[in-house]
Amino acid sequence: MNMWDKTYKLNLLGTGLGLQGNQNQQMDCKIDFLEEEGAIKLLGTRRIMFSAEAFGSLRKELIDSLGVEIARQILFRFGYQCGVKDSLPIKKMSNSKDKGVLLGPFFHRIQGIVLAKNQELLFSEEGELKLMKGNWYNSYEADQHVRLYGLAQDSVCWSLAGYAAGYASEILGEELLCIETECAAKGFEACVYEIRPVNQWSPEVRGPWLFDHQPVSMEKNLAVLLAEERLRNYRQQLFHDCLGQVMEQADSEMLLRKLIYYSHRLAKASGTALFTVQQSKDKLVLKDFIGEKNIITQLTSSQQLASKAYYYGETFVHNEMDQTMDSRYLLAIPVLTDKEITNVVVMVTDNKTDLETIESIKLLIQFSGVQLEKINSRNEIAALCLAGNKLQSEQDFLQQQRDELTFIIDTTKEFLNFILKGRGITELVQEMGEQTQAHVVLLNVNQEIFGRNLEKSRAEELVYRIKKQQGKGLNRNLTFPLLAGERKLGEMLAVERHVRFSRKEELLLEAGAKIIALEVLKEQEAQLQYRFNFFESLVSGDYTSIEVLVTQANKVNFMLDGTYQIIGIALENLEPEANTGNQSGSFYESLYHKVREYVKSRSPNSKALIFSNQIILFLSYAHQNWTKKELEQFFNQMLNHIKKYFPKCGVYLVAGRICNSLDHYPLAYKEIKSCLSIMSRLKQRDRIFYFEKMGVLAILFEVEQSKLVDFVNSVLGPLVDYDEGTGLELLPTLSLYVQNNFNIQVTARNHFISASTLKYRLRKIRDLGIDLEDSEVRLNIQLALKITEYSN
Template sequence: MKTLKLNDLLHIRQENELWFANNERSVFVSTKAFGAMQRDLIENIGINRMKTFFFKYGYQLGVEDAQEVAKKDSLNLLEKIQYGPIIHALKGHAKSHITEKEFEVEGNEIKSFRFKGVWENSYEAEQHLKNFGISQGPVCYTLTGYATGYVTGVVGVDVFFKELQCQGQGAPCCVWEGRLVSEWKDEAEEFFSYSKELPILKELEQTNEKLMLEKNNLALVSKTYNEMTNELIKGNNIDSILDILHKQNQYPIVVEDSRQHVLAYKGINLEDLESIRYTFSEIPDKKQCHSKVGIFSFENGTRLMTPIYLLGQVVGNCSFLYQRERTPNYEIDSMILDRLASICSLLFLKEKTEVESMEQVKGHFLEEIISGKYTQQEIMRKADFIQLDLSNHYHIVALTYKFLNTCDEKEFTLHKKTFEMVSAYLREEENINVLIGQRPDTLILLITEKQVPQQNLEKTTRALVSFLKKHIKNALFLAGISSQNSNILEAGVAMEEACSAVRLSSRDEPITLFGDLGMLGILINDQNEQAIKKMIRDYLGVLYENLDKNKLELIETLYHFLDQGGNLDQTAESLALSKSGLRYRLNKITDLLDCDLRDPQRQFQLMMALKALKIVEHERIKKILAE
């Protein structure tokens, strides 16, 4: 028998051609073989499980050496700790030494423990560089496992050693630090969580169970979706679809539009819904199982909500409500809720298509009425088909709009959007059945007095304009309202009245009644247009000749001056001009007209001419301003 004593800590002997280290049978393994195992483990079980494997391996080596050192009663606790790097080096793992130490014991309790040191020529880092090249993080898992196991075994409390830099990352040497686990907090959790991982077979079993559960969940969701789709194909409404869901899960279900108006509900009454809907609050830190699903809390439960999309826009939302005693299955319920939202999207699309088709029919009907294509009896009969009584008084409203600046949307899209919003507002908010026709940059609305009395029409129109301004930011909306008409065959005349009135509307006063035009409204028609232009020429003189942008600027200044009763302060404010700038323009106008702008008779004549100009030369003015 041959015995080799390297020092007091490591005894190697050969017996019957077998090697023993400190009375434990040992084998010699080349670092190249270790590197091959390292490579195979990473390729087959992944880097994270490989960390666990080598950390546990090193930990066990460290614990075994600690048990040998613990038998030496002649050494104090600090000396036993310091022997760890020596044994580590003797076994060929790395050249190891301590650079910093902080160790305090009070009685049998370790008050502080902090050691730092260096590993040089780590066999583990060496093999990693050969097999994989430079790593993104530390790679000496057996070394950190060994240090952790050795010191834990010696001191009897949990410690953790971590690499601060590693040769495997391209550093000149490995720098390590050891502390009590309680001091590392979350930094040690990564390695200890890896060491608690399930065996691969057990993990595969659990994965298979999860897959089976997921398969069953998907089967249930698919079955539910098919049932809802069948109801949709049959032409049934949203109530029928909600019945299917409510019978299946017994949850209260609510479908709302984008303005939070309830469209359909099951399992809850409106009074209860109204009492809780203002207490909804989002749960931001709740793990959500679907990107579009929001989880909210309310006084007595939880709400699961997802949006309904139509042509890329949110047009409503679907919700499941849960009382406190019910625990939502967020994963499966969110999938079902998402399918419900898809069905609602299809229903909304169907409804939108039907409404648009009807509005197109009604718009075409209005165009034919204005063109005089039908007799009065034919108009009344056709109006019955769309539930509209045209036998009584009515008004025409001309709603013009101008897009103030360019935007990402195409002009056609903006025209279409404006038409849809006007139609939806009057139908849903005001509950009015109107005929809507289209002209370039203008909507023509026929509104009967049975639905909106004359005294309320201006208020209704003003509310419509305010709604449009709120939702379409880059447009100016102006309206003109015709006089009261009783003969539907005169709809064309009423339309001309409304179009004449809207030409006098402005940003400050966006709505003009035809009645506000006074005698001017009666005088202006196709038969006397030339006479009106002569009157304009007589009163405006040089200002009217060879119209251009500069003269239109002076005409606008004069109009506001007269409209404000000659008040300089109010005129300057409405034109966003300084008073000196306003005086300069007024002096220029006075010189061009050669008249006293303060003369009441002259003011009346000029105002009549300016209003007439805005009406009869509307297209010409618009063309000049567009140049």
């Protein structure tokens, strides 16, 4: 026997699992290395050893070639069959199902796949498995995924889950499913698996993990993909054909006929109509071009469109239908001409229209509106030509318009393809620069470059010279705002390289700027939502783990180990009738930008955001040790800054506690909300409240206001009545006396009152039954005076 031929015996007694009867019976698990046969055998079954990294490369090849879903199915089924095969010798050696099933983690471990530790094993009274739960440590599958792809969003130990499901199902004779609920590839310390009967998992949870254990038919999948690609190509070609047909029209009536016809085709509608807006009557009156497919004779904007609409951009889809439409879907899209809604295209469909089709119809209608503007402009110009004989002939003008429109259609197709293919803003800027032979630079609202088609240093130089009006030696440049509605997201600068921009190139750049603005808006909304979710988790204390919170904090540039003071700001509209809607989101967005504008110049590392119609500011102490005087000056200037832009609003500003650990933030936010509520109740407008100075008052003001009034009257009422009857001013005197720590000499000296006068008034106070020597009486007086001070 060659030295290479060896047999290793693993004692299963150490596992605590007895086989074939006596629990203490020893059973050897042999691993045979047979050089002459070129084989390794475990329990008589041949094994193959592979490099984990090589298997990781195979896994990557499957994912990159076939996609995640198919790769997951293949690896899950592979693991399932491995588990089934490993269970067969155990079934022969063991009559105990529970002990047999616990050997699964042991066989996983000795093969170097994963360190599996079972945590829980439950059987029903009938002997059927209810739950098997445990941890996987050092999973090769998780390690390889992180090595090749980085941290994952979903669980990735597919073959391990398949092995556990196959092994347990074969041992127990049940249809079981293993699901990985936590995964080390997602950042957890260990993977967590659970095995249950298939019907015990909800359809939503088991869906991605439940396969039929049959081979994946690549031919069928490829056929489906090809069919989907053909459908996409057909839709795209249909849209381009429709767009070309509509944009070729030079007559507004014919253009609207074509628009209705092709919108009808794209939506696969059962009925389509066009409504013309009559501004004077506030009605959308039907102007039908479909003949027999007449839907509605008259539709008021307030009752039938606006009130029941769910908005999707400029598209709104009705879920509640007019009685004449049974239970079908109504899709209505406005036609904008000269930035006003002049028409509405209404389509009735039997099924809900998918978003891709809606976007295609929106673009068709959008360009139809542009063409209507061109036609209207052409008609006006034609009238001027006839009147003054100063412009070129109508035929030449129309030809020029057709040429421009053809150019716009062709270039718009390219831009649409960029977006549909998932290519980003950078590639779109490059394409625009190549087509117009221009330098293109994108600036955000802070005038920072976020897109360009030339070297960074040259782009910065161009921007500097344009903004400083030092354009000497520069070719002509154009500026296009990046707009989302009325909100400016930045601007696009285009500088000629060699020749002047043609009219077509200007139109191309303008169309490109609109598409870029939409992409920027989507990115910003995603970032804002991510930022809001992080701060909501921070102030609520509700987060998955510290590791996840640290990752989120890094992405929003928030220093979890830093020091911040929490500031709360709220507004009260003092003229609601003159400012209808000012308490809406846009009102607080305006306040947010003004606060952010003020804070950024003084504390760049600070963060601000909108929470429930309140501005919450995280004032950073990084690189800046605020003194008490500096903070008071900072808050006063901020209050004046807000009042400058919101003069008809009451401002509530609360300076909360300083936070330097995670458990401080939820408490600080709760205190801020409470203090803002108190200020609002007490109408303490245009003042700065320091939560730390409120002390016990913060608790008292949570009490019902009528009870506070009763308390103040019981303590100070006799003095008020006496002063009103005599004019002796006992209450102001007592207030000064309390402020000077009940010291007669100090009070007299600081407030220019003779000691004898002060003593006389204090005797009068004692005569009214107020014993100023009693410590409890003193406390009640101090509280009553403070409540009076804060509540006016």
